[in-house]
Amino acid sequence: MVTERRARGTDSLVGVTDPRSRGRGAAVAGSALVFLAAIIVQAAAIAQSWGSWYWVPGSATAAVVCVPALLGLRRPLWPAVAGFGLAAAAIAGARVAGPDLPAEPSPAMTLGLGVLTGSALRVLAPVPAAAVTAAGPVVIIAGQVAAGPPSGGLAALTALDGLVWLAAVAVGLSLRLLDARARGAAERVRRDERLELARELHDVVAHHITGMVLQAQGAQVVARRNPEQVSEYLGEMEAAGTDALAAMRRVVGLLRDADDAAPASPGPEHLGALVERFRRQGPDVRLNMPDGAASAQWPPEVTTTVYRVAREALTNVLRHAPGARSVTVTVEHAPGGVTVEVADDAPAGSSRHPHRGGYGLVGMRERVESLGGSLRAGPRPGGGWSVQADLPVPAGEPK
Numbered sequence: 001m002v003t004e005r006r007a008r009g010t011d012s013l014v015g016v017t018d019p020r021s022r023g024r025g026a027a028v029a030g031s032a033l034v035f036l037a038a039i040i041v042q043a044a045a046i047a048q049s050w051g052s053w054y055w056v057p058g059s060a061t062a063a064v065v066c067v068p069a070l071l072g073l074r075r076p077l078w079p080a081v082a083g084f085g086l087a088a089a090a091i092a093g094a095r096v097a098g099p100d101l102p103a104e105p106s107p108a109m110t111l112g113l114g115v116l117t118g119s120a121l122r123v124l125a126p127v128p129a130a131a132v133t134a135a136g137p138v139v140i141i142a143g144q145v146a147a148g149p150p151s152g153g154l155a156a157l158t159a160l161d162g163l164v165w166l167a168a169v170a171v172g173l174s175l176r177l178l179d180a181r182a183r184g185a186a187e188r189v190r191r192d193e194r195l196e197l198a199r200e201l202h203d204v205v206a207h208h209i210t211g212m213v214l215q216a217q218g219a220q221v222v223a224r225r226n227p228e229q230v231s232e233y234l235g236e237m238e239a240a241g242t243d244a245l246a247a248m249r250r251v252v253g254l255l256r257d258a259d260d261a262a263p264a265s266p267g268p269e270h271l272g273a274l275v276e277r278f279r280r281q282g283p284d285v286r287l288n289m290p291d292g293a294a295s296a297q298w299p300p301e302v303t304t305t306v307y308r309v310a311r312e313a314l315t316n317v318l319r320h321a322p323g324a325r326s327v328t329v330t331v332e333h334a335p336g337g338v339t340v341e342v343a344d345d346a347p348a349g350s351s352r353h354p355h356r357g358g359y360g361l362v363g364m365r366e367r368v369e370s371l372g373g374s375l376r377a378g379p380r381p382g383g384g385w386s387v388q389a390d391l392p393v394p395a396g397e398p399k
Helices: 002-012 019-049 055-071 077-097 107-123 126-146 152-225 227-255 271-281 300-320 360-370
Strands: 284-288 326-334 337-344 374-379 385-392
Touching: 019 055, 019 107, 055 077, 055 107, 077 107, 077 126, 107 126, 107 152, 126 152, 152 227, 152 360, 271 284, 271 300, 271 326, 300 326, 300 337, 300 360, 300 385, 360 374, 360 385
Parallel strands: 284 326
Antiparallel strands: 326 337, 337 385, 374 385
């Protein structure tokens, strides 16, 4: 069953179906290690210069600020409020405690505040991002004022805090710009996909209406010879008309940016010819698919989506997996839907990020998900890469 196949596919690609989640986990782990190293180095420096116990409050306040910084890598608004509030409270507490404790923000604390600033600039809307960014200099200046008359060491520490803040602003703005460009490129891919679907609308409707015309002509002939059979032809014409309306609703729904709309596309494509063409250009490609009778029952939009997924995945193998020796294209049919998977045997070192080199997967995902299916891409256990799409074919779907 296709449902069972989906479960197996999810298990085989667990942890890699969304590379962004894996990237966020790596960012949190890396930031935690950097924070820990900064706190340790800072504690050693304070213990050597101020005394054996002075490192405790500085390390504690830095750790308290760095925790919200880790939590704010994805949604930084409230972690930023908490982080800067805790930093201000630490400065005020040190001032109240007297001159024995350093009141200025420590380098480790400033590093946490810098991460919060960069995350806010990358993710938040302009007004809250600007507010979080402006809070950095406020905390730095407040710490300098609370520390008392300026000295050489205090001026150097304040300059270091300012450099960390400037670096955080530069990194945050750069990432914000890169994210905006990536969203724009993805949106262009989706727009191009919708324009192509609009061009296909004529062919889909023509496919159904041609069948209706042929059935009407047959009904005229039968009416003269055997009027009792006319109702059968009329029923087939009604079904064909219903199919045409359903296909048009799916395409028009997608072109209106409806989230649950499904695309339609023209008649059957020939996977065999596609595989043969790619076999001449790259590694050996094997095709496993059901017989022609089974595939003939698929709606035209499903048939062409299977073709497009296979074509894009094979293209990615040629571009990004030069070490692959063989590729397997597997198409499985069940009463509930169709599954297409393209898997290569490229060595683990050549496994690639699914968005590297272009946005082909964006267009694939747009088409598959709008059809009500799902798309997964990621490394395979034991090496290689897999792209798998599950496409539902509900009972009574137009053929």
